[in-house]
Amino acid sequence: MISVGLDIGSVAAKGVMLAGNNKFQAVLPTGWSPREAGKNIVKTLLDISGFSRSDIDRIVVTGYGRVALTEAYKAVTEITCHARGIAELYPEVRTIIDIGGQDSKVIRINEKGRVIDFAMNDKCAAGTGRFLQVMANTLGLDVSELAENEDQSQITAINSMCTVFAESEIVSLMARGVSKGGIIAGIHQSVARRVAGMVKRVGLQEKVAFTGGVALNAGVRNALRRELGIDIIVPEVCQFTGALGAALLAREA
Amino acid sequence: MISVGLDIGSVAAKGVMLAGNNKFQAVLPTGWSPREAGKNIVKTLLDISGFSRSDIDRIVVTGYGRVALTEAYKAVTEITCHARGIAELYPEVRTIIDIGGQDSKVIRINEKGRVIDFAMNDKCAAGTGRFLQVMANTLGLDVSELAENEDQSQITAINSMCTVFAESEIVSLMARGVSKGGIIAGIHQSVARRVAGMVKRVGLQEKVAFTGGVALNAGVRNALRRELGIDIIVPEVCQFTGALGAALLAREA
Numbered sequence: 031m032i033s034v035g036l037d038i039g040s041v042a043a044k045g046v047m048l049a050g051n052n053k054f055q056a057v058l059p060t061g062w063s064p065r066e067a068g069k070n071i072v073k074t075l076l077d078i079s080g081f082s083r084s085d086i087d088r089i090v091v092t093g094y095g096r097v098a099l100t101e102a103y104k105a106v107t108e109i110t111c112h113a114r115g116i117a118e119l120y121p122e123v124r125t126i127i128d129i130g131g132q133d134s135k136v137i138r139i140n141e142k143g144r145v146i147d148f149a150m151n152d153k154c155a156a157g158t159g160r161f162l163q164v165m166a167n168t169l170g171l172d173v174s175e176l177a178e179n180e181d182q183s184q185i186t187a188i189n190s191m192c193t194v195f196a197e198s199e200i201v202s203l204m205a206r207g208v209s210k211g212g213i214i215a216g217i218h219q220s221v222a223r224r225v226a227g228m229v230k231r232v233g234l235q236e237k238v239a240f241t242g243g244v245a246l247n248a249g250v251r252n253a254l255r256r257e258l259g260i261d262i263i264v265p266e267v268c269q270f271t272g273a274l275g276a277a278l279l280a281r282e283a
Numbered sequence: 284m285i286s287v288g289l290d291i292g293s294v295a296a297k298g299v300m301l302a303g304n305n306k307f308q309a310v311l312p313t314g315w316s317p318r319e320a321g322k323n324i325v326k327t328l329l330d331i332s333g334f335s336r337s338d339i340d341r342i343v344v345t346g347y348g349r350v351a352l353t354e355a356y357k358a359v360t361e362i363t364c365h366a367r368g369i370a371e372l373y374p375e376v377r378t379i380i381d382i383g384g385q386d387s388k389v390i391r392i393n394e395k396g397r398v399i400d401f402a403m404n405d406k407c408a409a410g411t412g413r414f415l416q417v418m419a420n421t422l423g424l425d426v427s428e429l430a431e432n433e434d435q436s437q438i439t440a441i442n443s444m445c446t447v448f449a450e451s452e453i454v455s456l457m458a459r460g461v462s463k464g465g466i467i468a469g470i471h472q473s474v475a476r477r478v479a480g481m482v483k484r485v486g487l488q489e490k491v492a493f494t495g496g497v498a499l500n501a502g503v504r505n506a507l508r509r510e511l512g513i514d515i516i517v518p519e520v521c522q523f524t525g526a527l528g529a530a531l532l533a534r535e536a
């Protein structure tokens with residue numbers, strides 16, 4: 031049985047292939063075409079595994095770009111796939127925080143990995159990877175450079191929740207000579223606060239896992255620990271939990 | 284009796300001087316310092332009127348930047364000042380829509396010009412002048428050039444309410460060769476829809492006046508007429524209604 035899960039996000043396309051006890055994974059930028067990205071991920075998985083297209087029994091696709099691929103593959107919501115992926119990796123997790131490139135979600139699951147409740151923000155860039163991207167750009171950094179330049183000891187709170195207003199706020203903080211590292215710490219705090227508000231709506235139940243591309247950022251991870259006042263689990267494969275869940279659902283279908 | 288009203292907005296600082304039956308008005312960019320802007324407006328009003336500082340009996344200041352000037356002047360909220368200004372110009376108005384550089388408000392007033400209810404958005408750039416500014420910038424236009432470049436006949440709806448997501452949407456609409464004039468019509472519609480939602484919360488009661496810097500934009504005016512399904516009054520001095528109200532309150536204090 032060879033199953034593939036694809037998670038076509040707004041920024042990155044992720045894929046996981048399960049072939050018996052072997053697991054292969056690949057990530058590529060989504061670019062302009064979610065459909066092309068999906069095809070390229072499958073191609074990459076075949077290249078690294080040595081299998082051919084006809085060996086794949088089933089493909090499940092999830093994520094923002096899944097609609098573009100529904101003809102060829104079964105589409106499942108990200109919430110279901112994340113829940114399945116996390117339940118496999120960490121059966122003790124009851125709350126999943128997923129911060130992606132342009133949305134954020136908080137998912138409550140039961141001991142069977144079933145989704146009980148969730149909160150989702152995909153209307154407002156605040157509290158998503160997009161907020162970090164805009165802020166990094168304003169600071170003249172790549173989004174991947176934010177965490178390493180953070181200075182927790184000089185944290186400067188960003189008052190505006192709105193990405194657009196926060197951008198102006200940061201420009202004037204810089205003009206006033208406020209430390210860049212402290213501003214970055216404030217940026218991470220802003221994302222954590224927004225998402226902690228969503229956690230409160232769903233109700234905080236331990237253990238908590240943090241997934242999605244933004245979980246790669248150590249500054250946001252720490253800010254989230256502080257805001258929630260508890261430790262959080264960050265899967266090593268935090269970018270791949272959705273794709274893993276999709277692959278498991280493909281295998282189990 | 285000589286009274287002055289100042290309305291220090293995020294983008295423009297406006298001033299009105301009432302000296303007997305004479306009215307003088309001035310507008311300047313707020314720039315970095317609301318305090319300096321306030322002083323410069325007073326200086327300009329003195330220059331054009333021929334009076335000197337000691338001739339002024341009272342100054343009332345309103346707007347975003349009013350906090351910076353409270354030592355020297357009496358500060359009054361924008362909502363009260365707008366209500367007073369509009370009630371003077373158009374006693375038949377019951378609903379005031381004010382869209383400024385970084386906020387929007389809907390104010391319900393009674394036949395005496397008293398504020399009965401209001402809705403305000405100063406947390407989210409969508410539905411404010413800031414949204415228009417970001418969109419104009421994305422299109423390579425000055426915000427003052429939006430209306431003249433609009434093409435109502437090819438209106439393209441912008442799906443994202445969020446300024447940040449709408450910006451990406453516009454970039455991809457342009458990449459797909461969608462008419463710029465149609466995109467601009469969609470931008471105006473987006474602002475009008477957001478604000479029409481606020482009008483609905485307060486309750487639509489005629490007549491409706493539209494004030495604030497964004498009322499200078501004919502495209503937003505028309506979009507608002509369409510969204511509300513009624514005609515709206517746009518004061519000739521739409522930028523100055525807050526300052527006029529402040530000057531009247533200074534005279535009556």
Ligand code: SF4
Nearest residue numbers: 154192193407445446
């Ligand atoms: S608050 Fe800012 S980031 Fe959020 S929807 Fe509004 S414009 Fe977008």
